[in-house]
Every structure is written in C-alpha cells, then in structure tokens.
Amino acid sequence: MKMTTSRRGEVTVLALQGSLDVITSPELERKVQELIDAGERRLVFDLERLDYVSSAGLRAFMLGIKQMTAAGGHVRFAGLSKAVRQVFDVAGLSFRLSLLPTVDEAIAGFPQPKPQK
Amino acid sequence: MTAVADSLELPNRLDHLDRLGPFVEQFAARSGVPEAVAGAFRLALEEMVSNVVRHGYSDDRPHIIHVRLTREGATVAAVVEDDGRPFDPLSRPVPAIDRPIHERGIGGLGVWLTRNAVDEMEYRREGDKNVLFLRKRIQPE
Numbered sequence: 001m002k003m004t005t006s007r008r009g010e011v012t013v014l015a016l017q018g019s020l021d022v023i024t025s026p027e028l029e030r031k032v033q034e035l036i037d038a039g040e041r042r043l044v045f046d047l048e049r050l051d052y053v054s055s056a057g058l059r060a061f062m063l064g065i066k067q068m069t070a071a072g073g074h075v076r077f078a079g080l081s082k083a084v085r086q087v088f089d090v091a092g093l094s095f096r097l098s099l100l101p102t103v104d105e106a107i108a109g110f111p112q113p114k115p116q117k
Numbered sequence: 118m119t120a121v122a123d124s125l126e127l128p129n130r131l132d133h134l135d136r137l138g139p140f141v142e143q144f145a146a147r148s149g150v151p152e153a154v155a156g157a158f159r160l161a162l163e164e165m166v167s168n169v170v171r172h173g174y175s176d177d178r179p180h181i182i183h184v185r186l187t188r189e190g191a192t193v194a195a196v197v198e199d200d201g202r203p204f205d206p207l208s209r210p211v212p213a214i215d216r217p218i219h220e221r222g223i224g225g226l227g228v229w230l231t232r233n234a235v236d237e238m239e240y241r242r243e244g245d246k247n248v249l250f251l252r253k254r255i256q257p258e
Contacts, residue, residue: 092214
C-alpha cells in the first residue's frame with residue numbers, strides 16, 4: 001500500500017493507494033500517530049485509489065479516529081469505491097462517519113476554526 | 118460444466134497472507150468468476166485465515182493452513198482447513214456495529230464481514246482438523 005500526505009491549508013490529506021489489510025494496516029496506524037504527534041488536527045483520508053479494505057484496515061481507521069478525536073481533532077473520508085463503501089456499511093461505520101465523494105467536499109466540511117480574539 | 122479448483126498451502130504466519138489476493142485473482146481468471154465474487158472471497162479468506170493464524174495455535178511449531186477454491190456452475194466455494202486447536206469462528210460474538218465508534222471493542226469484525234460477504238458459512242471439526250466451508254452463488258447479470 002502506498003501512502004501520500006499533502007496539505008491544504010490547515011488540513012492534512014492522507015491518500016491511500018492499493019490494499020489496506022492485515023499486513024499493511026500497521027503502516028497506517030503509525031502514520032496517523034505520527035501526524036497527531038506533529039500537531040495535525042484535521043485529517044482527510046483520501047480513499048479514491050484504495051481498492052480493498054479488510055477488518056484490519058477498519059480497525060486501523062477506528063483507532064486513528066479515536067486518537068484524533070481524543071486529541072481534539074476531526075477526521076473525514078473521501079472517495080470511497082463501491083466495494084470499500086460496502087465494507088464500511090456492513091461494519092456499521094458509514095452512518096457514523098463523514099464520507100464524501102471528493103477530497104474538496106471533505107475539506108469544505110470541517111468545522112470552521114474559532115475566530116481569534 | 119467442469120469444476121475448476123485451485124489450492125494453496127500457507128504457513129501460519131500473517132506475513133504470508135499477501136499470497137491470498139493473487140491466489141484468488143488467478144483462480145477467478147481461470148474460472149471466469151466475476152470481480153465482485155472474487156473480492157468477496159479475497160476478503161473472507163483473509164479474515165478467516167488470519168483468525169486461524171492468530172487464535173489457532175498454542176505452540177511455536179510451524180503449521181500449514183490449506184485453502185481450496187472451487188467453481189462448479191454458479192457456485193463458488195472455499196474450504197479452509199487447519200490442524201490447530203478446535204476453533205469455531207461462527208461462535209464469535211457479533212461486533213457492536215450499532216454502537217458509536219468510541220464504544221466499540223476490537224473483536225468479531227472479521228467473522229461479521231465474512232458472513233456478509235458469502236451466502237453460506239459452515240464449520241466442522243473433523244478429527245484433529247478445523248474445516249471451514251464458504252459458499253457464494255454467482256448471480257445472473
């Protein structure tokens with residue numbers, strides 16, 4: 001699996017390419033932890049080029065979400081394929097998460113930062 | 118229609134599970150199984166075999182897990198056989214899919230995804246082996 005990180009303003013976009021399974025999911029867990037440690041608090045998972053996810057992948061996402069939320073951050077998802085969306089649906093995750101068709105829409109949906117006084 | 122079958126032997130190591138994807142893909146190409154059905158078996162096999170690797174053995178010895186895929190007519194079937202301790206994946210509790218994410222534990226998701234990916238799941242203990250059967254029908258277009 002290939003991971004690519006990019007920034008759009010205050011938002012980090014983490015694009016996954018390939019398969020998120022029992023072998024590759026530890027890489028994702030490490031990456032999310034790294035981003036949180038670096039102070040990132042707005043994360044979009046760009047799944048446009050992710051063609052496969054198993055329960056190990058879902059656990060890595062859930063762990064990342066829990067950690068990011070505990071740190072006061074927000075996570076959104078973009079570009080799920082039909083097959084990946086189905087796995088999220090079956091796992092009861094889809095209605096609990098922000099799943100958007102595109103990265104732009106995911107980024108637009110973050111709560112606005114509070115104005116500085 | 119002649120049945121098509123392929124077999125794979127895997128050591129009980131998680132890092133060998135990346136052989137399952139290509140195995141399923143090659144079988145699907147040979148037997149004309151559509152992508153959605155192949156994807157369902159790729160997921161089901163990863164989930165079930167990783168459960169065997171994680172929970173099936175209490176010794177440090179290497180073990181072989183046998184995986185077989187067959188297509189007969191519109192039915193695709195997989196059999197996963199291992200010589201680990203008795204372990205029935207169907208007895209795992211259903212995960213709390215209706216709870217918020219921060220209230221959910223780790224376990225049970227693999228079996229749950231498998232149940233939904235295939236039409237039938239059956240477990241049998243045969244002598245000193247765990248044998249798991251998975252079946253799915255190819256739906257007409």
